[in-house]
Amino acid sequence: MDHFQLKNGVLHAEDVPLPAIAEAVGTPVYVYSRATLVRHARVFREGLSALDRPHLAFAVKANPNLAVLSVLQKEGYGADVVSGGELTRALAAGMAPADVVFSGVGKTHAELVQGLESGIGQFNIESEEEGYELAAIARRLGKTAACALRVNPDVDARTHEKISTGKRENKFGVPLDRAGAIYAALAAEDGLDMRGVAVHIGSQLADLEPLESAFTKLGALVEELRAAGLSVTQADLGGGLGVPYKPGDIMPSPADYGAMVARVTKGWDVRLTFEPGRVIAGNAGILLTRVIRSKRSGNGPPFVIVDAAMNDLARPAMYGAWHDIEAVAPSGNRMTSHVVGPICETGDTFAMDREIDALTAGDLAVFRTAGAYGATMASSYNSRGFVPEVLVDGDRFAVVADRIPADAIMDAERVPDWL
Numbered sequence: 001m002d003h004f005q006l007k008n009g010v011l012h013a014e015d016v017p018l019p020a021i022a023e024a025v026g027t028p029v030y031v032y033s034r035a036t037l038v039r040h041a042r043v044f045r046e047g048l049s050a051l052d053r054p055h056l057a058f059a060v061k062a063n064p065n066l067a068v069l070s071v072l073q074k075e076g077y078g079a080d081v082v083s084g085g086e087l088t089r090a091l092a093a094g095m096a097p098a099d100v101v102f103s104g105v106g107k108t109h110a111e112l113v114q115g116l117e118s119g120i121g122q123f124n125i126e127s128e129e130e131g132y133e134l135a136a137i138a139r140r141l142g143k144t145a146a147c148a149l150r151v152n153p154d155v156d157a158r159t160h161e162k163i164s165t166g167k168r169e170n171k172f173g174v175p176l177d178r179a180g181a182i183y184a185a186l187a188a189e190d191g192l193d194m195r196g197v198a199v200h201i202g203s204q205l206a207d208l209e210p211l212e213s214a215f216t217k218l219g220a221l222v223e224e225l226r227a228a229g230l231s232v233t234q235a236d237l238g239g240g241l242g243v244p245y246k247p248g249d250i251m252p253s254p255a256d257y258g259a260m261v262a263r264v265t266k267g268w269d270v271r272l273t274f275e276p277g278r279v280i281a282g283n284a285g286i287l288l289t290r291v292i293r294s295k296r297s298g299n300g301p302p303f304v305i306v307d308a309a310m311n312d313l314a315r316p317a318m319y320g321a322w323h324d325i326e327a328v329a330p331s332g333n334r335m336t337s338h339v340v341g342p343i344c345e346t347g348d349t350f351a352m353d354r355e356i357d358a359l360t361a362g363d364l365a366v367f368r369t370a371g372a373y374g375a376t377m378a379s380s381y382n383s384r385g386f387v388p389e390v391l392v393d394g395d396r397f398a399v400v401a402d403r404i405p406a407d408a409i410m411d412a413e414r415v416p417d418w419l
């Protein structure tokens, strides 16, 4: 459920007509609904109501905008971060350091120091090597790093190969069959407080079965560790729940997910952490765009050229992903067309041979489900600027990220005087 609905024939974000935003801010522009973010945050939490005090850490990489993080902070969410930059954002948005989990396979020395000095609640260690480095830094700083060991459970998440993270050949975590020995070795290190285990097998999961299989393996590991006399008080089950992108997509509900988790983790006697990203933010955002012009293409459908492009919304070019496309003021007529951006790459294509609302030059349209992995993946390719972001709350809205024009990006460049 989201708050982007037609009212009197015009698509609104909550109570704000999208043409008002296009007029005030220009296009393309990302628009987020606070009510939808809050709703998703609560529905996810309610799905886990059978669990004792679950810790919810929003995966910042899905949508790192400070205003979005602030909405979730007010809903009691902490953060799962994967870089020093994301850690800085989470803290700037008011999240308590203790509520921050630091994941990522390539945390640099500087990032490990930053995490320790910030006093974050948990490092998810992704290799034995990282564990020893963190231990050495912690000893030098006179601190103790609270840690979980991320394991690679070798399950097929049955999602797009570029967002699968839990197969043996993926770079993430330590192999399950070595996890016991690595955990024991790291637990013996001064400077580390090994508290538990973590998994995250991938994103946009349409099926609970791979998650259940990963969690079951994690439960066996918890038993193995305790049998070896090691302490385990935490288990981090990652994120990954999918969201519907196109009509007919059926995704597991947070309630079904929560019921599965409660069943599988019964008796673990740990505090559980969750790292949802897409399921919170995906349907809470749209990318608002304007049609530049249409172009005939031989006998085929016309190309509808919009002012948003693959640098603004990368998922279609990167993953072949589908985003629903709708007119902001639909006439009721439909047409089959290709929808493309202006960038000089054939990959800058949002839809081929798709039946959509009839669109002509000057019309406004939206790409739906762009609230996660949207603005955050933007680049300035083709010397295009960065798209602004707007947060709507009822009948008001605010620009929560300015447009960064192409010339501002150019201002950071220099031609050396020896040229």
Ligand SMILES: *Cc1c(COP(=O)(O)O)cnc(C)c1O
Pocket: 059, 061, 062, 080, 082, 103, 104, 200, 202, 203, 204, 238, 239, 240, 241, 275, 276, 277, 278, 279, 372
């Ligand atoms: C990306 C990521 C998430 C969030 O994944 P979603 O599919 O957006 O829920 C959670 N945890 C880790 C470690 C991640 O890398």
